[in-house]
Amino acid sequence: MVSTKTTSAVFVALLLVTAGGVATAATAGDADGTAAVPIDDRIAQQDEDDEADDDDAVGDANFEVSDLSAVDAAPAGDVVTVTADLTNPAADDAEGFVEFRLDGEVVERRYLALDGDESRTVEFNVNTTDVPPGDYVHGVFTADSGEVAELTLVETAESFTVANLSAPDEATLDEPVTVTADIANDGDETDEQAVDARLDGDVVDRTNVSLDAGENETVEFEVTPEETGTQYLSVFTRDDGEFREITVTAAGDDDDDARDRDDDGADDGDDAEPTANITFENQTSNGSTVTVAEVNTSDGGFVAIHNDSLLDGNVVGSVVGVSEYIEPGEEDDLEVELFDVPGAEFEEDELAENQTLIAMPHLDSNDNETYDFVATNGSADGPYVNDTDDPVVDDAFVTVEADENNDTDDAEPTATVTFENQTSNGSTVTIAEVNTSDGGFVAIHDDSLLDDNAVGSVIGVSEYIEPGEEDDLEVELFDVPGAEFDDDELSENQTLIAMPHLDTNDNETYDFVATQNGEDGPYLNETGEPVVDDAFVTVEDDGIADNVTDNATDEEPVADNATEDGVADNVTDDNATDDGIADNVTDDGVADNVTEDNATDDGVVDNATDDGVADNATGDDAADNATDGIADDEPDGVDDDAADDLPADNATDGVDDAEGNETAGNESDGANDEALIG
Template identity: 45%
Template sequence: MEPDSNGYRSSYRRLATLVVVLSLALVPLSGLGAAQQASAAGNQSYVAVQGEECTPITAFSDNESAIEYYDYRLPENFSDNPYVNATGTSFSSEGTTDLQAPNTSNVFLYTDTANDSAYLVFVHGAVDNESADGGVATFNVTGLPEDGNWTVRDDDYDANTSTDNWTVTNTTSTVDWDWDEEATDGGVYSGIDNDTNVTIEPAFNEDAEMYGSADGVVESWQVLSNDSDNVTRTDLELNETLQISAGTCDDVDADDTDTDTDDTDTDTDDTDDTDTDTDEPATVNFEDQESDGTTVTVDNVTVPEDGYVAIHNDSLLDGDAVGSVIGVSEYLEAGTYDNLTVELFDVPGAEFDESELTENGTLIAMPHEETTGDESYDFVSSNGTDDGPYTDGGEAVTDDADITVGNDTDENETDETAAVTFDDQETDGTSVTVQNVTVPEDGHVAIHNDTLLDGDAVGSVIGVSEYLEAGDYEDIEVELFDVPGAEFDESELTESATLIAMPHEETTDDESYDFVSSNGTDDGPYTDGGEAVTDDADVTVVNDTDENETETPADDTPTDTPEDDTPTDTPADDTPTDTPADDTPTDTPADDTSTDTPADDTPTDTPADDTPVDDGTPTDTPADDTPTDTPADDTPADDTPTDTPADDTPTDTPADDTPTDDGTPTDTPADDTPTDTPADDTPADDTPTDTPADDTPEDDDEATPTDDGGTASPAGTAGE
């Protein structure tokens, strides 16, 4: 069988449509196959049975495949669709136009004489017929050949305009069709042979799943037969089940006689009777509940005859009556039962990939009758033929319940619930701190990353605490990326992120965190009100590099900049030292001695100061320094204004003459000239006033009246 390939299938929950899926076991027409022939499928006799009406049908035939015969057309961009015969824009069958009728649904058989194979064909509507208004239909088809498949699906193509729903499982298919005016829908199923016994449960117009999506109304449902190349059309009831089977109507009559006999015996001997619509119908009450995943409890069930109560999952709503059975009770004698426990995933004839429910969901309780007398539930192993469900008014007796799956952690929802506090924090990436956690029973506190929010409960675990006995804990440090059963590509957080703290219970009593290694089965989270107890925190990753960034070299930079040293050596600093007040005491022998030391010359004899020394001009180039030390400069400078015997004695010593001849830095005209007037003391000494022209008159004028110590005149003389 092919799998369901339609991505647009909607949820189909009409329990009323289950009757055809389930009635296969209730009213089987096993006699229809009694007259099996050894002839090929193309020569096989078939009948269509609805209610008490039986219609022989003969297949239409041609020397071409079913795909070519149906001739389903789609535009060129769907040319790779496996059901298309040729490109076209009709989205319809163009090979069955002679059989189509407006506002009518047809069912018939087709035989490919080239390989002598037979097919079951459905065609709704009429292409390019102005009287065709479109329509909707839902068919539940059961008993399909296991080695067959849907050779054509009209319409089933990959686009959002494809609204048909195809649900295909094993021998059962549920199809929702929706076709527009002057168009068709339908399908072709292969594998029809002399064992065929197909049941079709129709739902048209307002009873169809897609009612309202098309404007038209289906007015007629017909079964077609090829009689001597003439089409025989038999009208069917729109709301009654139809069976297509190999055999003849005589076989049906014989089977009806046998059935009547069986019914009589049943009424007399209280033996098996598939028609359980008796004075005391079956009932079931199945309430919403919590489960550990291995069992559920049916609150009340009544079986008029011996039987069982089966538990189906919600695939039953998609038409899978057999595959949906996931649990069944023990054999029940006729009677009423309360609080009946049904074990899950232990059904005779069924195989399961799981042993318990792991997710919440809707389950359906359904009473089944014991029809074979072996006190064993054979519904699954017989593929729905035996031990079918009880019905009431033609519909299966059912009740559904929402099942909440929990494990031992649900027991922690007691007076003392688990709690956790996880505050925003900084981390070096290797661990985090949970501020507070309460575990009512022994357990752990796990750290999940934000993939938990996407539903990845197991893969999101990136850290777990040590084993915690029941109690309250504060400031629990949890190491990251060291989780039993987990593998990581990293060893620490490298980026800031949101993490989630979650208390987990120790459910296996091994004091080891097994949640990851058991894929979420063991050591699950504590819950409160059905939800896991959690708290999240924004975790900022900080490493040594981040901390060092606070001690930038910017602190040292300003203290060592040349700017600090520069102002200390500016001419402005040196200038004040040459004020007349300073000069006066420096002429004493004591002052000359100290001011002529190299230490004094260094700060005051800046290039700006030295420049004017030779000429009496404050800004002469360093070349002027050379003549200031010549004997010619020393002699007049020292002798003329200041060479009193007292002054000569200390200043003419060889020690004094060697560096600067009598205190050059303090007694030079360069020092005296700018300090006598405030204008000269300004830092602009060098630029506007230090031209030779300025120095010459100013030195001559100032030498006489000022108290410079008489140095102006000799300097002027030397300059001249």
């Protein structure tokens, strides 16, 4: 058997489901390299005062949960995959949330829309890094339905490692060969673990190895092959291992082969079957080429790359790439160009998605060094076969790397967004991370979005963002092109929803609201739902009572419209001496709207003695407006039209109170009071 890797397809399903608004990528085996987020980082923190009013905690739709599936036990720290089926039993389309809870706490919440009678499988990848070993109850829940299961997290020691696997390249059928490998304990404690020797995946020998922390040991196995052909010999510990290829022949085959070969290794015997082996490893590709790690052929030829339609019997049509002609012998790191195959036509010129591909060595049966397998519909340049007459193959999962400059029209725009619970000043919120393929904007919606108010729910939008990743993106609220608001800041704690939007008209201006959803629509996931994430926003308390105006200057707590010397506003200083006192202002802290007609420069109030009594009063506590023998408004040679009791605006006192520090406007007296502050 030349190649022993199973040629069954490796299916990696990318499930992008709106997660509490979040676009969550879930891949089998973390094929895209994205690690699941630890539980402690994903548990939503809700304000206790708002929990009773949170009608959308699990959505309004009556989705039914069934067929919950998960492992019963796993090592603590592993990623545990939980799946369940959701069904909308109603005839109408419906929307709502689905939650995964561990021991009662919400670990992840997703927002879904299901058509009438639609069913869908949801998957949660739960990282238990922060969860201690123990028994837990977990489940998947909607507004009115749910299923639960038990999970045991087991504390496990670090796996022993394997290195320096050693075995002969060739062996004789039914004769033992010696296999050695170095086993090391990289953990912090003494441990005992099983170590296996395998042939083509089957355990042929096993030993238990006990090692102190930091200790290593060479283990030895006696392995007896029971089949001829090329096989994979391996040594495994719990989480580590190494492979080595070994060719097994029947007794006497080596002598026959030697007689059939000349000095340079070419096969001259008519009865010698051509042989090949190939190693094709999982890899990341630019979409137009793949690399074959190693191929060894007895007669030279080509390496063809097939897609997984080969597994459905599509032998010729499955060829999507072929190498140049290769000479007999070993080739390492052989690059194979895709979608350029003689005799084949393709609609695409590169891989459009991650997928399993199959590498197959082919003979050059007509000796023209041109691959004619497709052009002749399989009659020329057929594949190398193993001892069971099956084609020699190896498969690999190929991940297509992101191309930031890919302008192909058929590439769907993609985005992810992370919006975390936060405290806000009420006028801005912060997006932790957003990644867009085509750039655009991040819109902030209030929870009326959940009532299908797609346009009216927009209360904020970011500036235009370039394609790629943006961290800590600040979004201003209540300033949205095309929208009008009664508020200019959040007035209460609430859940908001972040949604990346495209710039569909390429003008770098957010036109979604202004065009009533005609332009700049949202990024969508694979199910056609908007990519979103929600967060609970707490409005910070600024310590100032509502509707209270603080008009004082920053320098000192002076009353409104007061001068720097603490003197009350609107106090005139008509005909005062040149004492540096501002117009209409006394320098002695006198109440507003008190005139100081014909006053001296001793700071004494109008027509009053200097004993500190009220304006126009004698020093014997007489009532206001009682002069020292001359009543107000009497012709005593002094213009005493201004009372000392804070007169109303428009009072005439012979002074022009037009500047900002006097009484309210519209006074007129014909005088020009250009005051200088002393």
